[in-house]
Amino acid sequence: MTMDHLQRLRTFVAVAEAGSFARGAVAREISASAATRAVAALEKHLGALLLQRTTRSLRLTEQGEAFLADCRRILAELEQAEAAVTGARREPQGTLAVTAPALFGSRHVAPLLFEFLDRHPQMQARVLFTNRLVHLVDEGFDVALRIAVLPDSSLTAVTVGHMRAVVVGSPDYLRRHGVPRHPADLKSHRSIGFLIEGQERVAWNFPGTRTLSVPSERLVVNANDVKVAAAVAGHGLTRALAYQVTDEVRDGRLRVVLKAHEPAPVPVHLVYPAGRVAAAKVREFVRFAGERLRALPVLQGRGLEAPR
Numbered sequence: 001m002t003m004d005h006l007q008r009l010r011t012f013v014a015v016a017e018a019g020s021f022a023r024g025a026v027a028r029e030i031s032a033s034a035a036t037r038a039v040a041a042l043e044k045h046l047g048a049l050l051l052q053r054t055t056r057s058l059r060l061t062e063q064g065e066a067f068l069a070d071c072r073r074i075l076a077e078l079e080q081a082e083a084a085v086t087g088a089r090r091e092p093q094g095t096l097a098v099t100a101p102a103l104f105g106s107r108h109v110a111p112l113l114f115e116f117l118d119r120h121p122q123m124q125a126r127v128l129f130t131n132r133l134v135h136l137v138d139e140g141f142d143v144a145l146r147i148a149v150l151p152d153s154s155l156t157a158v159t160v161g162h163m164r165a166v167v168v169g170s171p172d173y174l175r176r177h178g179v180p181r182h183p184a185d186l187k188s189h190r191s192i193g194f195l196i197e198g199q200e201r202v203a204w205n206f207p208g209t210r211t212l213s214v215p216s217e218r219l220v221v222n223a224n225d226v227k228v229a230a231a232v233a234g235h236g237l238t239r240a241l242a243y244q245v246t247d248e249v250r251d252g253r254l255r256v257v258l259k260a261h262e263p264a265p266v267p268v269h270l271v272y273p274a275g276r277v278a279a280a281k282v283r284e285f286v287r288f289a290g291e292r293l294r295a296l297p298v299l300q301g302r303g304l305e306a307p308r
Helices: 003-018 021-028 032-046 062-086 102-119 171-177 183-188 224-232 242-250 280-294
Strands: 051-053 058-060 094-100 123-129 143-147 155-163 165-169 191-194 217-221 237-241 255-257 266-273
Touching: 003 021, 003 032, 003 062, 021 032, 058 062, 094 102, 094 280, 102 123, 102 143, 102 224, 102 242, 102 280, 143 155, 143 280, 155 280, 165 171, 165 242, 171 255, 191 224, 217 224, 224 237, 224 242, 237 242, 266 280
Parallel strands: 094 123, 094 143, 191 217, 191 237
Antiparallel strands: 051 058, 143 266, 155 266, 165 237, 165 255
């Protein structure tokens, strides 16, 4: 691979991620015309169209999508190889791509990421907070926070805590419909469901009982903050991870029920692609974020104390 070809790959990635030749050129510290020439030369070399250009937009072709994923992987591996030789991995630099669940990300990952960037002025960050499963390598992400029991994979996982899964309802709803004492009591209650696009609806599981799908869903939403707001408004019971309802339980707007039947807490991990050596930016962020996250009460089984 010649140096010119390597620079073309980097320019293509910058343009594709920015969605613009002009913005990609700024990221690469070159002119927009140089970025245009670099991508055109790359397409000519490959004999394939990578980007569809119009007067108003720029989007990846199907071949461009696949090539972008490969370029991200190749450039990341090259960065790791260079760092291992030069010792550059001691000081984080470059762009860090992070993903996390939407609500947890905005509440807990974003603040520590801001602090991380303040500490490392040579770093930039690209963030995706979403409830769907992000494929790190294919989509070019360095680190993900995942609240789940992880399947075996090629990812390296660092555990940062555990999260309670609770059933909650508003005091008004519980006065009107009664407080469930056993999971079987849920059959006579209304519930608020949660659905992630492209996935099956999650059943409510309780230890010692068979899987229980709550049929009387009055409302199904795809945003956790809306789910919690509906519960506060008295529209039914809902299943939530502890961090989603911490404030509402503390100030008395929601009550936790069925405590004796809670499932085992869900592990919380920082995960990143396994490799010969992790880049400095990944190593340092995982270390820094791990310390901050382990200090969160909600990841240590605390923080859901009801008001007295």
